[in-house]
Amino acid sequence: MTIPSLSQSNLFKPLQVGNVTLNQRIAHLPTTRFRASSEHIPTDLLLKYYTDRSITPGTLLITEATLASEKVGLYANVPGIWNEQQAQAWKKVNDSIHEAGSFVSLQLWALGRAGNPKLLKEKGLDFVAPSPIYHTPESQTQAEEVGNPIREITLDEIHDLIYNQYPNAIKNAIAAGFDIIEFHSANGYLLEQFIDPSSNHRTDKYGGSIENRTRIVLEIIDNLIEQGIDAKKLAIRLSPFRNVRGHLGEKESVHPIATYGYLVSELQQRANKGHALSYISVIENAAEYGIATTDFISQIWKGPIVRAAAYSLANDFSQLVKDVDVDDRTIIGFGRYFISNPDLVDRLKHGYELTPFEAPNFYTNSNLGYNTYPFYNKTLEYDEETEKAHSGKPLA
Secondary structure, three states, X not given: OXXXXXXXXXXXXOEEEOOEEEOOOEEEOOOOOOOOOOOOOOEHHHHHHHHHOOOOOOOEEEOOOEEOOOOOOOOXXXXXXXXXXXXXXXXXXXXXXXXXXXXXXXXXXOOHHHOOHHHHHHOOOOOEEOXXXXXXXXXXXXXXHOOOOOEEOXXXXXXXXXXXXXXXXXXXXXXXXXXXXXXXXXXXXXXHHHHOOOOOOOOOOOOOXXXXXXXXXXXHHHHHHHOOOOHHHEEEEEOOOOOOOOOOHHHOOOOHHHHHHHHHHHHHHHHHOXXXXXXXXXXXXXXXXXXOOOHHHHHHOOOOEXXXXXXXXXXXXXXXXXXXXXXXXXXXXXXXXXXXXXXXXXXXXXOOOOOOOOHHHOOOOOOOOOOOOOOOOOOOOOOHHHHHXXXXXXXX
């Protein structure tokens, strides 16, 4: 795919984000990839992947979603950050990114009802969510077949999540050298399950009103700040309108603008008191998901915003220029095209042709379709069967 040069847009102007200064306003978006070990430890495959994408100094790389704890949901072969071994492995990745002069944000993840009940059962863990509501019939069937039906997470477990599990993950992330930690509160995962009235039918202080449904997110952030964590090291990802994993978006009984307008207002109030998050990442509604606008967020939030608007799908780079030039604080996020173009930043700057991505290889456990994309004007020789069998070695 051929693109115009974007070098004259705001895309290639520096921007202060939290405690770091980006050289350009391009972010690698979190892309779930299943390339970690069976013990949720980053592998040498991750090391190469992120190292390659950090080659243009001053780039912000937001990692794939990384589990804060195994207690609130599991997927196979995704990375974690709840133990020292995982943190040591991530540190090797982060050190390499920093050596290239770039920056790294950890997307911190909890699955809730989106998790795998079978994997949880094997670990002796319950399948929990804000309310005992399955997100798909298939999830219900699997949970019942393995004898791990979904149940409502208790107040004691919520307290443990806020005051123990998340702080532990943050402590490990800081020790591993992450510049920023982004709370994954989007795409139908645990924190959004609390926010969304379609998945949260609780009648206690974490359910019902907008204030109650957003309480867990704000309590997590407030507790960390009270413990002395610099808010500039924290960020959040939101998806007000995306209809995914049971999240209803515009079909909710309470309009998302009411819910998310309140949440973002609370975050801005904290910023006004000297505790501003480094950025808010917003998943826009691409055409395939319906028409909606998240402009209300930028009207409330005065800090940097990472816009994830499926530019890779729309191939609409004129819209990208409009979005990044609309203000002096917008960062444009890429997922799919950053997967297939390790030197994406350079290609966008000079208008070089983009390598198409191979969607069938997104969610495998092999190196094929992961570290088998060449840099611009380079060739990469490899044996497909060998790379299919290459699943990587833990870094710690």
